[in-house]
Amino acid sequence: MRSSERSLLIPLLLSLVGALFLASLCIGPARLAVSAVVEALFGGGTQTQRAIVQEIRLPRALLAATIGAMHGLSGAALQGLLRNPLAAPSLFGAPQAAAFGAVLAIATGMAGALSFALPLSAIVMAFISAFILIAIVGRDSSLLLLILAGLALSSLAGAATALALNLASNPFAALEISFWLLGSLDDRSFRHVLLAWPFMAAGAWLLYRRRDAFRVLSLGEEAARSLGVDVAMLRLQVIFGVALGVGASVAVSGTIGFIGLVAPHLMRPLVGHDPGRLLLPSSLSGAALLTAADIATRLIPSSSGIRVGVLTALIGVPFFLYMVFRQRRGLGVAVA
């Protein structure tokens, strides 16, 4: 793609996200026309319409767009840091660890006492998992190590979550937690938005400001350091940024996987494979993907409603398998 075409990419993605956002406000048990939605947004229409649009659908749409953007951004940043297109938060166990943190906060009653205990606990767990992963993988960022360590960490986080469920005193609470774990944006309010956004904004800022360092890092760690990139600091900032963003996202939506893998992959050829230019398009396409998935959960007929986390996993895992298939030569070398 030439640079003139590239300059169209961001406006195009923005209008796509805008259109999906608007569609997300229209679609639900009560279908509303675009004009009614716009009217209700600005304080017009009937009281019911205002309640539906402003209090039910708006926070949900805002969360879908920003959580999707955060996953897309985290995926692009991790792929840039580890120089590997298969790196994504969900393969590292970061969301699973964050979910464990959130479950722990719910099960111990901390979340009830302190509203910020839920995202904080999720963030701390996401940070620990990402830190352990990067410590294990270290400098060589080999694909095999990455995937094995990620698998181990997400299994461990899953087991810890299962233990928390296992030991939960109240079976109804356990059921509620396990449904929440599936990942959903149903019935979210502005309280959830306010809970997650400050942390997500901080995480996004940390990742986005290092975008140029990812480009230099394409040359390898040694060359990047010789060009003046503080690689150890960069690594810490990325872990911290991903943990903040993904941890806060998981705290309000449960685990939603694979957006962070798919979004950067779709955008990479459109930015000339430049890891520095990938961050913004990747977050916008992440926002579009999750908003679209959230709309789909409302359109697919089902008795109890499909969870958006289930949907993204159903689409994401085959996609991941396809990428592993494409990379199998690299994996084969690593095994040999």
Place this chain on the structure above:
Amino acid sequence: MNPLIYFEVRNLSVRLGGRLVLKNVSFGAPCGALFALVGPSGAGKTTLLRAAAGLTPSEGQILVGDEDVSALSIRQRAQRFAYVPQSDAISWPLPVRDVVALGRYPHGASRPDRLSARDAEAVERAIAEGGLQAIADRPVTELSGGERRRVAVARALATEAPILFADEPTASVDPHYQLSIMSLLRRQAQHGALVFVVTHDLGVAARFADRALILKDGELESVGPSDAVFASKQLADVFAIDIFRCDYASEHVIVPWAAR
């Protein structure tokens, strides 16, 4: 380029995993010289190069001109030292021109598509010196090993640093590229840069270097004008080989002949 810059290493020691891999190495170098670093595998050549470039923690002192390198910021250091690592693997299929443009990063040029006139000029000059004009728009991942090596050297040249470190820039490339890369580095030295090259190819080192240093087991074995160093008995002893020497076209030629 400032002709007064003088690079000096004093009592440089490096510990890796508790083991002393570089022991009290001291030497100095004038600018406008090509300096070959030779020695058997595991002698500490790469470690010396990395430590001298400030990429590995070390004990001792490194001076550029009258500045102590430890007092420089990471960016100031990057402006003075360019480094070509052993591995030239690039993770993404970026175009050659963008990769060379990364050499301007220490000067604040963070986006290859938005270079200042000054930065763009340095990039084009480095591309021309590396002979990369014809492939400047191709993705680096499609290039041959020799071409990738030249891209790595051109990227270092774009930095316009007075001191250039190259770790085995001619390893596993064909003779044409070996000679063209060494001539390119030689030209930089003639234009006033100080170039350090780690190499296993004694013949190439003897032909192109004007100063040389032999390392063995992390210790400095010999340092001086390359004619003297490569003529020494030490060179043969350090590698445990016999060396064939002759003169051709009024240059000294050495060929590693037989293992002892």
